[in-house]
Amino acid sequence: MEIDIEGQQIRERLFSKKLRVVQGTASEEQEKEFCPLLLRSLFPGEALTFAIYLKTLNEGNKEIHYLPCGMPGEVFQPAWLSQLEQIGIDRLYFKKVDLPRVIAYLNNYLLILEGQGGIANQQKMRVFYDQLNLTIRQAMTSTRMGPYIRSTIKQVNWLLEELATGKLPLNFLWEIILHDYSLYNHSVNVFMIALALMVYLEKKEVECQHMGIAALFHDVGMTRIPPEILDKPETLNAEDRLLVQEHPQIGFDMLKGFSAIPLEALRLILEHHENCDGSGYLRGLSLSQQHRHTRILRLVDTYEALTSLRPYRPAYRAFDAIKILREQSGPRGLIYDQRLLEIFIKFLAL
Template identity: 25%
Template sequence: MTERPKPSADADPTRQALTKVQIDAGQQGMAPISFLAFAKDEPCLCDVFLPVVDPASKAVTMRLICPQGQAFKAEVWDHFSRSGLRGVCVKNLDLPLIFDAMTTRAQEKIADSAVSCPEKAGILKEMASMSVRVMFAASERDAENTELACCLAQRTVGMLLKEDEVLRNLSQLLVSGRTLFDHSINVCLMSLVLGRRLGLDKGRLLCLGLGALMHDVGMARVPAEVLNKPGDLTAEERGLIQKHPRLGHQVLSLAKSMPYDALNVVLNHHERADGKGYPTGVSESSIPYLARLVKVVDAYDAMTSPRPYRAALAPTEAAVMLLNQAGPDLDHAMAVEFIRMHREAFR
C-alpha cells in the first residue's frame, strides 16, 4: 500500500488559491463580503451584487440582487443561508458604511445578555472572516481596502478579547471549513487562547490576534496553479510560496492600523529556531515571540487539515508530530502548552 504523504510543520498550510470570483471582484472595484452583513427585511445601506460565473466563458458578471434602500428580503436571505452561499459583493466605496453598521450591530449583540454565546461567537467569526476576505481580494497597492480590512480585524480581535465566555469555548469556536479564510480564523482564535495561557497582556494579545488573522495574506499573490498543484512542488514553485510572508508584510504595511508587532508575526511565521526557515533564515533569538507562537498554531491547523496534495492527520498524530518538531523548528514550551490547551478544550 502506498503511504499517504504526511504533512510537516513547514508544509505550507494554505496552498489554496483565491477563486476567480474574488479576483474578478477586485478588478471590478468591488469587494467580496458575506450576505450576513445585511439584516433580514431591513433596507440595504448600499447596492448588493451576486457574482455570477458564465459556465462557458468563465467570465464573472455582477448581478444586482438588492438595490440600496430596498429591503434584503427574508426569503432571499434564508435561501442564501440554506444554500451555504455566503459571498455577495459590494462596491469598494460602500465598504466603510457596511463595516461600521456591522460593528455597531455586533456591539449591540455582544452587550445583550439574552444573546447566546454561540451566536456572539458566530458574529465575531463572521467579522473576522470578512476582514480577511477583503484583505485577500485587495490589490497590492490598495491602501484604502487594506486599511479598512485591518481596522475591522482590530475591532473584531478587541471584541473577542473582551468576551471571556466566547474564548473559553474554543471547541465550539473553530471553523470546520477548510478554506484559507477558515484557516486564518482558526489560527487567530487558537493563538489568542494560547497567548492568554502564556500570560500575554492585552496589548500583546491584540497584536497577536491581528498578526495571526492576517498571517497568510501574502498567499493571495502566489499563482493559483502553484497553490493548487496536487503533487510535489519544484524548487522554483517552492520559492514562489516562500515569498508569501514578505508579500503579506509588504501589503499590510500600507495600513496605519497594523501594529509593528503584528506585522512581525506576518513576516516571521515561517522562520525556524535552527535558522532553516524563510523568508530570511534568521536564528531563534531573532524570531519574535508572537511569531513563534503563531507558528506552533499554524503548524497544528495545517497538519489537521486536508489539502489537495495530502490527507489530514488526526489530532493525536498531530500532537506527536508537533513535539517531534519542537526544538529545531517549533518552540518546545509553546508546543507543550498548546497540546495541553487543546486537550483541555476538546476533553
C-alpha cells in the first residue's frame, strides 16, 4: 500500500517533539471546520476511511494549524497509538464533511467489538459514547430540524454527562442500535427536535431535561418486541398490533428503576402515543388527562418519522409532513394539537 509521505513526515516531526500540539475541550471545538475524535475510537490495525489531523500551534504560538497525519486507506498503526498516548495526546481531528464516513467507521469498529464479547465490552461502550456524540452533531446539521436546533447544546451536554457517569443507561441506547439502526437515529433526532422546541417555548431547564430523557428513550420498549413482528412486510394482524402497542409500557418498566429518571419523564414515555381526541394508546387519555408536554413528544415523534426515509416510501418534505399532521384525525377529532402545530411551523421557519 502507498504510504502518505506528508503524513509520515508530520508523524516523525511529532514523535521527535518538533511540533507544538494543542487540545481544546469538546465544547470549544463545536463550531469549527474540524471535529475532534478521541484516540480510543480509532481502530488500531485497521485502514482509515477519512483523513486525520493534528491540531498544532505555529512557531509564534499564535495560529492554529491542522496538519494531516493519516490518510484514507492508510492503516492506523498500533505503534502510532502508543506513541501519541505517550506524548499526552488523547484526540485527533477530522473534517466536518467526513462526519458520515467517521460514523460508519465507528459502526464497523463497534460491530467488531460486539463480536469479541465480554472482554471488549468496556471499550465498546466508550466507542459507542463517541458515536452517539457524533450522531448528535450530525443531527444538528440537518435542515429538517429547523434553525433553532443549536439552542440545545447546553441540554445535550448535560444529558451526555448523565450518560457518561452511568446515571442514565447508555446500554439501553446500545440495545436500540443493535435492534434497529433507524430506530436509533429516530430516537436521537426526536431527542434533538423535542429539546429545541422546548427551549423555543421557553420551558424551564428542568422541564427540558425531563423531555430530553423521555425523547431519547421513548421507544426503548421496542427493543423487547420480537424482530419477526417488526420486520413483517404485511400489515400487522390485531394480535401483533396489540403487542407492539405495549412498547410504551415496556419502556416505562425498563426505566422506572433508575433514580436519575424522574417520574415526569417516565410519564411522557408512557403517554407518547396518546392522541388529542383520546383515541391513542395505552389508555386513550383525553388531552386534559395527559401530561402537558405529551402533545409535544407526540407531534415531534410523528414529524421525525414522516420526514425520514423508510424502506417502503421516500421521506416526506417538511411541508407535506405538516399537512398530514394538520389533517390526521381519529374517531373523535384531530390527533395532533393544532395550536402547538402552528407554533411548530414557526419553529421550523417554514
